[in-house]
Amino acid sequence: MHEFFLMLENTSLGLLVSSTIWGYPIFLSFHAIGMGIVVGISVMFALRVMGVAYAVPVSAIAPYWRLAIAGFIVNLLSGTALFFGSASxxxxxxxxLSKIGMLIVSLFLTYQMVRVCIHGTGEVTRGHVILASTALASWVLTVIFGRLIGYIF
Known part of the structure; x- marks a missing residue:
């Protein structure tokens, strides 16, 4: 398996990220922008479901989900490039590995919460608040594990 990851590092994308002066900073900048969008909007959803800005109907924030998906696509592409740069x-x-695991959990919980916002009655139950709180905590852990990547070897 190690040979496969070395092969990824030796692709033109992997070498662009790892061996050029601008490759890594450019992809990392796009990753930060995408993360700001997807995590920011996910936090906005969670906080609204938890009761912040209760005068705004839950369904009113549903259109922002499309922007969050765009942020996720930016993150997926830039994250893949960053991974290729040091896959092994x-x-x-x-x-x-913890970040990827928490990312999957965060996306699943956020999607469930968004379904409540988009397709629900607009009424927030205690179960929705628990879902939103769990999604918010999972995003915090995802970001923390992401930041730790550079310090764990």
Whole structure:
């Protein structure tokens, strides 16, 4: 399996990220922008479901989900490029693996919460608040694990 990750690092994309002066900073900047969009909007959804800005109907924030999807696509593409730049080390990095695991959990919980906002009656129940709180906590852990990647070898 290690040979496969080394092969990814030796692709033109992997070499662009790891061996040029601008490759890594450019992709990391796009990753930060995408993360700001998807996590920011997800936090906005969660906070609204938890009762912040209660005068705004839950269904009124549904259109922002499309923008969050666009942010996720930017993150997926830039994150893939960053992974190619050092695939062999990231594949064994517990912070990276934890981030990916928490990302999957965060996306699933956020999607469930958004379904409530878009297709629900607009009424927020205690179960919705628990879902939103859990989604918010999972995003916090996703970001923390993402930040730890650079410090865990």
């Amino acid at each position: 080390t990231l594949a064994e990095n517990w912070a990276f």
